[in-house]
Amino acid sequence: MTTQLDFLRVPFAADLASHGDSPAILTDNVAVTYRELAERVDDLAVRLGTERRLVALTAANNLESLVAYLAALAGGHPLILLPEDKPAALESLVAAYDPDVIVRSGNGRTVLEERRPGTRHELHPDLALLLSTSGSTGSPKLVRLSHANLQSNAESISEYLNIGPDDRAATTLPMSYCYGLSVINSHLLRGAGLVLTDLSVVDPCFWELFRNRGATAFAAVPYTFELLERVGFAGMELPSLRYVTQAGGRLAPEMVRQYAGLGRRQGWDLFVMYGQTEATARMAYLPPELAATVPGAIGIPVPGGSLRIDPVPGLEHGELVFTGPNVMLGYAETAEDLGKGRSIDELRTGDLARQHPTGVYEVVGRRSRFVKIVGLRVDLGQVERILADLGVQAASAGTDDGLVVAVEGDHDTRLLGKVLSQGLGLPRAALQVHAVEHLPRLATGKLDYQAVLALSRPEPVHAPADGAAAGPGSVRRIFEDALEVADIADGDTFVSLGGDSLSYVAASVRLEQALGHLPPGWHVTPVRDLEPRPRTAPARKRRRFFAPLETSIVLRAVGIVLIVSTHVGLFSWQGAAHVLMAVAGYNFARFQLSGERFQRLRRQLNSLARIVVPSMAFIVVAYLITDNYTPANILLLNAIVGPETVTTQWHFWFIEILVYLLLGMTALLAVPWADRAERRFPLLLPLALTGAGLLTRYELVNPGVPHTAPALWLFALGWAIARSRTVAQRCVVSAIAVLTVPGFFENVTRECTLLAGILVLIWLPSIPVPKGLRRLTVVLASASLYAYLVHWLVYPPLAGISPALAVGASLAAGAAYWALCMCVVNAATRRLTPSKKSHKRVPPSLLPNRLTGSQG
Template identity: 50%
Template structure:
């Protein structure tokens, strides 16, 4: 088969002499417009500042649709440095990034740059969520050639205005920026979802002439409604195959409304684009990807058994990558082969148009992601699911075949596991039950037959909103959750917060700090293509979850004499204050606030009273005040064993109920809503008075275990939760330091408390090894039950095997927690959540 060629490309540089476009608008952001002349000056300044740090740096940039990012990227590009575009901190560390950009400044990381090839300019990740991390190495020539080719076949001019509808660490999204800068056009920088009407309102105001989309973009627009853009002249599509009927429909719509649809084909390995379908052919040849981009060429490599006229598509052109990088040493390598074997099987139509008909390898390209089908099967197998995978014939779905005629519930579980393992939206996964997996005569799986599977019982595929709503319903015990509801207004509390936050993180990646207040619909929007890729090694865990898990381990380990690290319970008091502010200070009527606090108190008090009562009945102690959690109110001011064993539970209950009743008073509620931080901080300061009065009066009672003297910790946690900005957090920190210093009489204990509360105030989420996320979530969720039961467990091991005492105590507490989770429906106040829902055990693949 001969070459399939297009016209020669235009030779130009993306960022050379930006000032040649003068005062034409280059970048339009929410903060204003930057002209090409101004952009050129800012890039030159940033380039000079970067040069002062040394030559040939490996620059790590976090991509974002902002002027600051674009300036930093162009400065690194024109300054001769190599840039790694990624949100993944682990990837940046693994490759030894030596410089980062933050807050408008270049910052050294402390690492020396690895050896870099002088032509290397850009590193982009190409593997999907189920592939091993691998980077594509691109040169300045690759970038310039591809941008010039795109600008040429799209006919871009200085009058065009593009909108950033795709992320800038995605080669397609970045190519939009490059090609428009090359043509002297304007780019509107915006990070809102295509389902957000405000995005399109701004697009109309800015006179946007084009936007780019992947197949899912058009699915979203089909649901949310096509935007009205009078100035629109062009819509481009790539990132996966769009069904021919959809191409034909969009082309027809464009013809009626005065804009063109340009279907394109590419891979990161070819910088961005390899082929485009001339818009006048979209309606008549919707199944093809068209012709090679200017300067590029295709040929077909024969493949045995592929069929007549079908072969592997091989591309050549100046935009073919330098090669892959799998280790830092690979960054010094020169260019590899001039050709790119795409892995796609294709044929050429009689009109000379390329048509992709399948994949040669066991990789699928769906929603802009490269999916390793064999790895998906392995992940499903590890989860206990026998299944086989293929890419559907139309290239729009992952087909998962499950043998043995499984029922609908089993298919739904497989669908959920496949979605978690791939990061694909649920509707992109087709799970089919079959009697037996289709196989070839040689015993191998019949990939073509798998790809065609459509019959059999298939589970209902949830939309992102429906999937998250169902997750909320299962964890929070609500029979029906709507898209406009949030965790807070559904009555979520600290007990359900742990499980739900980890489950959401597994689906969405890093969560915004205010996710409990965001609606299901707002969170579902984060499942759109282009959300940051999830780190395969590290996750972000809410600080309160990490502190709960660490504190309970420190508490039990200290009691078993494995170590002596006291103070964990006092850190948990501050955590309880944070959670009180998060989950109980909602915008609701006073009566509903009282009900909410009462429900939360019952979930702690009921299992505590039942357990302690059972212990008292069998052992004759502790006394009735301890059983009913009244020691702090009615007992001696000088606690002793075993009365003080459960002091923490008593204090948390008293403070939660007291604070809830106080803030349910209408005038206090009104003041709290308008002065959240001053009220919380003021109460914390007032609560320090008894703590210092006890010192001045030489009080001989138990200060560190009594509500009156430790309330400041809870209240300061409340203040930390509502603090806004560094000034507020500094004030909270000052109050906590004033209370902690010298509080327990043990410097080491005071320092541990200080460390815990300072982290709580200043750090919202912490990096956490992904393998430990599951155990951490379980310990945090079960911490109440571990605390309750460990007093009866560890003494059996205390003198002989302290580590065994810790492990046994944790195991018994987790078991008790699971038993309570499965309590019958007639004990609603005892259950933490619906009895049918499994405990938190996110796997390495689930949490990203």
């Protein structure tokens, strides 16, 4: 048993003080120099003792964890590194390896649980670090890494990235993950800074910290780029950014091209990299200048390493083999393995590869990603590629008993199963396809294939708590009634079930009655998160005379009353129709812009049909019984082919223009690049459309459709309101309204009405309504489109008798026509789609704690 310090240390951990007063660690409120960091490391190394001991560290991206990691390396103590948020993994590895010391961190403290004063293990002198193999944080199988492994890999990475003392890397990945750890090692080696944080890239605070600390780099896995798309990364001002690295799985070539091009335009480089834990993180990198020409390649070997391809019998491509000083000592599966020395000299990666004519290497598949089903060899990667060609994100797993495929989003799993069965030559019974909200991922961002396999196992059925799941006031029952669907899954949302602005009103009111409040963003919140929790004691109700209703509902109700009353002559209050045009854009953004592209398109076309069909049906009747309209009105084309002078033929202008706008937006977003642009720039795109609309508002462009100048401008402005998430964004949208509305109508009252409506929509999420008027407000809002249609026929014979009677009759007739249309739509829905296919949820225990919600 070794009892003296006659072992190798990791130089970059032992020589921290050589970098002097250069900044080593930067957080939002702390800056630690290398000299200070070295003192902290030395202090903890003393506490760990001079005899080598096996240390287990549960690590987070904080200063205490980093100090503990470096203290173990500097003191020569072999270290098992674990994620802090996986207690089950710690329990499993403690049982398997019986560490001498367990180190935990948190709240600014480092806690050492000394399980014995010395050690009971035989520890090989070269052993420095033990990491779990990718995706198996609770498995006893660990990768044994030496001091030389860690040092050589840090040196090669810092060499090809040209890391210098002025660089500062933000810790976007867990330090317990080999890729995230390599970022730390390579920067500490060169005396560079670490912007230490556990914030996600979707958190605005992360980017504020990134700018304030002058970060020059961050690391990303493929899933990180999905998150970057959501937060509008391409439009960010990051003057200090020098490069972005990508590893942790294959990034689609089109994404490589896209981000490499973005980097060229903005002055930073994209390094696509390839590695495995068994090679201390990285084995190859793609020089940034090659990203555009060979975006699917893994590149060239890291400095000091080499790659070759060995043939594999029966396969077209050979296996990629890596040699270099960063190849692990071998695996450990029991505590006795910790005394072993090197057992391998090269790493057989398990990846199938080929060499491109340019000399770079390309990975084309995974040797172990094959299963043999009914005698047929199935490439699981090919399954995912087949679906990717159809625009479907998928993860496939399997055994020799069958194939299990998870597809992300609302897809026809029966159809996809048939496509795969035919394409692979498999019996349909050997293939399962499950629709899930999000593909399951590990904490590293990689796909969790064990969770995919688990989808084939039936989930336990739990009785609903307190009868909530089936009660008349439950969220499921409310959605079933409002949308005429059945089999609602936990992960379904109002929007994913087909809800739109027409069904939103009634559902929101019933939901508020059931929950006692209306949660923000409820229409895109999963059912499981909306269901009320059982109360331990009945809540005491206070008598209230006012109850809040969502602002868009109130605006629709007030708007139709003002429009009809003005047309009848009860009073004159113009501008409400243009407020409703902005509300239409607001609702379009909320209900029509979720899901993947084809799902959006289907939802947008359905919503259009719910406007076009009842409108055309009514106008046919109006055409037959009056002389006021023409066939152009029936076809909703009067705004294009009708007379420029305002006549009765212009009665339906609002509906016609709304249909044109919805058709135009649907066509625009059906184009792949526009769909991607909307996802990447959710606020910028509607602001750009607002700018385009202002060209017609200021008569710089003639739209060719008379009397429609404000339509696109206001519709897009409403869309932008729905996409405004912060106070600053709402201020920008408000400023646009304040600057552009005045002067348009040359009627102060009308302009004030429009501006007030827009500002209320921006700043007030809800408006108090007398409880006695609540039900009436809901009905008027729901029937607003229909009341606009029918009032042109209802009020003329009644206006001479009583304008108030004419207004009331028009609104009542609109409500009646709305009820009739809903009955027809619901009956057709029941006939055509007797039940809705439900999403199958990934069991919660198999979902990652970090990446499902925050961590990149």
